Amino acid sequence: MTQTLALCDLAAGRCGTIVRIDAGLELGARMRALGLLPGRRVKVIRRSPFRGPIQVRAGQTDLIIRRGEAAAIMLLPCPAEAGCA
Amino acid sequence: MSKRIALVGMPNTGKSTLFNRLTGAGARVGNWPGLTVELLSAKLLLGDSMVELVDLPGLHNLHGFSEDERVARHFIETQPLNGILVVLNTTQLERQLALVLQLKALGLPMLLALNMADEAQHRGIRVHREVLEAQLGIPVRMISAKHGRGVPELKQSLTKWLRAHPEPSQARAAVLSEDDAIESTLDDMLSQSLHIPVCLSPTRTDRIDQVLLHPWLGIPLFLLLMLGVFQIVYGIGAPLQEGLAWLLDEARTRWLSPLLAGLPTWAMSFLLEGLYDGIGTVMSFLPIIVVFFLAMAVVEDSGYLARAAFLMDALMSRMGLDGRAFVMQLMGFGCNVPALMGTRVIRSRSQRIAAMMMIPFSLCSARLQVFLFFTTAIFSPRAAPWVLFSLYVMSFVLAFFTAWLMRSRTRHNTDPMLMELPPYRLPTLAALTRQSFRESGHFLRQAGGFIILGVTLVWFLTHFPLDAAPASSATLAGQLASWMEPIFTPLGIDQLLSIALLFGFVAKEIVIGSLAVIYGAGGDELSGVLAHNLDWIQAYSFMLFTLIYTPCLSALATIRRESGSRRVMWISLGWSLAVAWLLSFAFYQTARALFG
Numbered sequence: 001m002t003q004t005l006a007l008c009d010l011a012a013g014r015c016g017t018i019v020r021i022d023a024g025l026e027l028g029a030r031m032r033a034l035g036l037l038p039g040r041r042v043k044v045i046r047r048s049p050f051r052g053p054i055q056v057r058a059g060q061t062d063l064i065i066r067r068g069e070a071a072a073i074m075l076l077p078c079p080a081e082a083g084c085a
Numbered sequence: 086m087s088k089r090i091a092l093v094g095m096p097n098t099g100k101s102t103l104f105n106r107l108t109g110a111g112a113r114v115g116n117w118p119g120l121t122v123e124l125l126s127a128k129l130l131l132g133d134s135m136v137e138l139v140d141l142p143g144l145h146n147l148h149g150f151s152e153d154e155r156v157a158r159h160f161i162e163t164q165p166l167n168g169i170l171v172v173l174n175t176t177q178l179e180r181q182l183a184l185v186l187q188l189k190a191l192g193l194p195m196l197l198a199l200n201m202a203d204e205a206q207h208r209g210i211r212v213h214r215e216v217l218e219a220q221l222g223i224p225v226r227m228i229s230a231k232h233g234r235g236v237p238e239l240k241q242s243l244t245k246w247l248r249a250h251p252e253p254s255q256a257r258a259a260v261l262s263e264d265d266a267i268e269s270t271l272d273d274m275l276s277q278s279l280h281i282p283v284c285l286s287p288t289r290t291d292r293i294d295q296v297l298l299h300p301w302l303g304i305p306l307f308l309l310l311m312l313g314v315f316q317i318v319y320g321i322g323a324p325l326q327e328g329l330a331w332l333l334d335e336a337r338t339r340w341l342s343p344l345l346a347g348l349p350t351w352a353m354s355f356l357l358e359g360l361y362d363g364i365g366t367v368m369s370f371l372p373i374i375v376v377f378f379l380a381m382a383v384v385e386d387s388g389y390l391a392r393a394a395f396l397m398d399a400l401m402s403r404m405g406l407d408g409r410a411f412v413m414q415l416m417g418f419g420c421n422v423p424a425l426m427g428t429r430v431i432r433s434r435s436q437r438i439a440a441m442m443m444i445p446f447s448l449c450s451a452r453l454q455v456f457l458f459f460t461t462a463i464f465s466p467r468a469a470p471w472v473l474f475s476l477y478v479m480s481f482v483l484a485f486f487t488a489w490l491m492r493s494r495t496r497h498n499t500d501p502m503l504m505e506l507p508p509y510r511l512p513t514l515a516a517l518t519r520q521s522f523r524e525s526g527h528f529l530r531q532a533g534g535f536i537i538l539g540v541t542l543v544w545f546l547t548h549f550p551l552d553a554a555p556a557s558s559a560t561l562a563g564q565l566a567s568w569m570e571p572i573f574t575p576l577g578i579d580q581l582l583s584i585a586l587l588f589g590f591v592a593k594e595i596v597i598g599s600l601a602v603i604y605g606a607g608g609d610e611l612s613g614v615l616a617h618n619l620d621w622i623q624a625y626s627f628m629l630f631t632l633i634y635t636p637c638l639s640a641l642a643t644i645r646r647e648s649g650s651r652r653v654m655w656i657s658l659g660w661s662l663a664v665a666w667l668l669s670f671a672f673y674q675t676a677r678a679l680f681g
Contacts, residue, residue: 026150027501033095033145034503035180037268049300052399055506060177060210060281062506064395066402069501 005077007042008054008070015043016075023072035059036073088136089253090243091161093188094172095181096143097507099200101125103172103230104140105519107240124160132244136167147187152434161191165253168194168246175205175212175227179275185221186267192257194250195223198239202227204508209282216278231513290508294392303396310389311415314380318373319419319450325372333365351551355544358555363540366592370422370639374528377416377423378521384412386512390430391504398502404485405492407431407502410440414484417447421640425647426524439491441644442657443484445636448477451593455631458597462612463624472625476632483633483664528643535642543591547584556584556603576630576669577623577677586630592637622680626673634665 004019018038021028035058036042045055045062053064094100108127125140141160142153149155161169169188173181178199185197199205199212218225224242228235297306337357345353384390394408401411409431417424424444431437448456456476460469546562553559558567558580565587566573566580573583581603588599597611606614619627635658636644645654 027503029146029149030151030501030503033149033180033183034505035177046294046298046300048298048303048395048399050399052402053395053502055298055395059179060208061180062508064391064398064502064504064506066398066502069503 003076004074006071007044007056007065007073007075008067010044010075010077012044012046014077015041016077017041018073018075020074021072022074023069027069027072031073034063035061036063041078042073042075088134088167088247088251089164090136090138090168090170090247091164091166092138092140092170092172093157093161093184094143094200095145095174095184097505098143098172098174098181099230100143100172101140102513102516103198103200103228103236104138105516106230106233106236108138124156131240131247134247136243136247138170139164144184147184151432153432161188161193162256165255166193167250167253168196170196170198170243172198172200172230175199175202176208176210178205178210178212178279179281182275183267183271185223186270189221189223190257193254194246196242196246197221197223197225198230199225199227200230203229203232203234208288211280213278213280217274220274220278231510231516288508290388293509297389297392298395307393307396311393311412314384315415315419318377318380318416322373322376322419323450325376326369329372330365330369333361333368337361337365351548354548354555355541359541359544359548360537363544363591364537366595369594370420371525371529373420374423374426374525375521377419377427378524379517381416381423381427382517382520383512385430386510386516388507388509391506394502394504395506401488402502404488405494406436406439406488410436410443410488413440414444414447417444417449418480419450421445421447421449421636422528422643423524425640425643426528428647435494438648438653439488439494441648441653442491442660443487445640445644445657445661446480446484446487446633448480448632449593451637452632455589455593455596456628458612459615459624459628462615463619463621472628476628479629479632479668487660527646528639535645536638539638539642540591543587546587556588556599562587572666575673576666577626577673578630578669579618579623582627586634589631590635590638592639593631596631622673622676625676626669629672630665630669632665633661633668635661 005016007016007018010016018036018040020038021031021036023031031037036056040058043057045057047054051067053066054070056063056065056070092100092104104125104127108129124142126137128135128137130136139160141157144154144157145151146154147158149158169191171185171188173185185195188195197217199214202212205212212227214225214227224246226235226239226242228239230236297303299306341357341361342353345356348356384393390409390412393412397408397411401408410428413424413427413430416427421444424447425441428437428440428444431440456473460472464472546565547556547560549561550559553563557563562584563580566583569583570580573579578586582600584603585596585599589596600615601611604611604614615624635641641654641658644657645651648654
């Protein structure tokens with residue numbers, strides 16, 4: 001059972017492969033430069049309390065992204081037991 | 086014909102560290118045609134030619150939309166350049182190399198420096214340099230800017246490279262190149278030239294973050310750390326400030342006064358009590374600025390500032406700001422001036438301006454002096470701490486309220502909070518001190534003229550006509566105070582106190598000193614006089630007004646310089662004056678009605 005999920009809904013410790021980014025030109029360019037683009041695998045490291053930002057690992061880079069912006073990133077979750085991301 | 090190279094790289098690549106490595110101490114800040122921000126540049130000798138190296142703001146994407154990215158692109162496209170020196174973080178080569186491909190489209194000579202090569206090696210990331218050179222068709226050098234490894238070799242390469250490109254050229258008009266095409270080229274290239282281990286072991290950074298970014302411990306630890314930084318800054322800075330004030334005072338009584346003894350009284354008064362004391366007061370900010378920037382550089386270079394943003398963003402985003410603004414606001418409780426300068430870590434202009442608007446409401450240590458004196462003089466020992474506490478609460482409320490008012494301007498801005506969380510790094514002492522002294526130099530050079538003007542004005546107001554007793558009701562300041570009486574009477578602030586407020590405009594540190602002059606009584610005697618003349622409602626109204634009414638002259642000069650706009654400075658001044666009056670008025674009238 002796999003279906004796409006927004007990055008903001010992915011639990012801490014889980015990873016996924018980006019399938020689509022529904023961001024504007026500007027935000028999209030920034031995401032791309034920071035390593036968030038379709039085909040890449042990302043892992044949610046932690047989520048900050050009080051609906052604050054999410055820490056995400058994309059390749060060798062750790063990023064912080066607000067939930068609102070993370071909602072634009074759709075991904076296919078990896079199986080729960082998939083190894084390191 | 087002087088040669089020019091632009092230094093380009095993404096944020097957090099150690100670009101500035103490399104800049105300092107290459108150029109040493111001689112960097113200067115300059116304005117460039119068509120750019121709104123100042124850029125750091127320095128001359129360096131490569132072989133037999135003098136080369137100007139310009140440090141461009143960090144950019145993620147050549148076609149990016151942030152202010153920094155626009156500035157960098159504009160510079161590259163309009164200034165004739167002998168070449169571009171690109172710095173990338175080797176550990177993140179897989180995503181940063183795209184920038185090189187974008188820059189290549191400009192048709193300028195390029196040289197690539199792969200920084201943090203040691204860190205990459207440590208993590209098992211291997212780069213096949215020769216393969217990469219062949220693929221890109223440009224020279225590639227591996228360096229560690231922090232430890233200086235590979236930097237002499239880089240200089241040699243630069244020299245050779247400059248000989249090959251002696252004439253500066255203009256960038257080809259940028260085709261907004263197909264970034265997708267770049268991605269696929271990139272993947273092909275990297276598969277041959279880069280090796281990354283499939284599984285990276287948890288790093289030291291991961292382990293530290295488990296504590297520092299802990300869901301529940303994170304914020305308390307952040308507040309504790311900030312408290313620690315605060316204690317260090319003012320624990321070291323404040324005695325130094327007093328020391329400097331003492332030195333200046335000694336110099337004044339020992340050398341300056343005898344030297345000027347022949348001058349007419351008014352000239353002597355102007356030079357000593359006006360210029361010298363005024364400038365001295367402002368100068369005494371310098372030790373705090375030096376120490377503050379040392380501490381800030383540690384917080385920033387270590388990677389913790391980004392963590393603070395992560396922790397505080399939930400609160401600050403509701404006011405259209407990000408967590409970094411909160412760090413600066415806290416720092417403002419020591420002294421607003423360095424905190425205002427520190428807003429430079431906020432890259433979006435509108436958010437920076439918003440942060441600059443809120444910081445002046447931070448109850449700084451100079452205002453604290455006034456409040457400590459007044460609370461002990463007028464309130465009972467049991468009530469005094471609560472009075473002080475209420476002023477701190479007021480300070481936070483006003484700062485947040487101001488940010489909240491500005492949120493419509495900041496929210497739709499172009500800088501979403503999407504930033505890198507760099508690994509923890511130990512900053513080097515050399516980099517810290519360099520940063521700290523550069524900032525202090527800025528403060529002196531830029532705020533200097535403005536401060537002298539302000540100091541002169543206040544001296545003139547409080548000493549003219551010359552035969553009147555200084556700061557008495559016969560002086561211009563006294564007349565001003567009597568004109569302003571209708572404004573201040575509803576606040577319960579009498580004429581003598583309003584003259585002290587005029588002094589407080591220069592610096593809040595001298596409010597108590599000026600009250601001593603005005604009432605002709607110092608220390609405990611002054612406490613007695615104040616307690617006799619004022620009731621608690623008047624005293625609290627005065628403190629409220631002092632808290633809010635205006636950032637001091639140095640803070641205003643800093644706002645003007647950092648924002649690059651007089652308008653922002655005037656708005657800040659006008660807004661704080663208006664709020665101060667309204668709140669003091671509301672408090673005084675309500676309290677009078679209730680308690681008589």
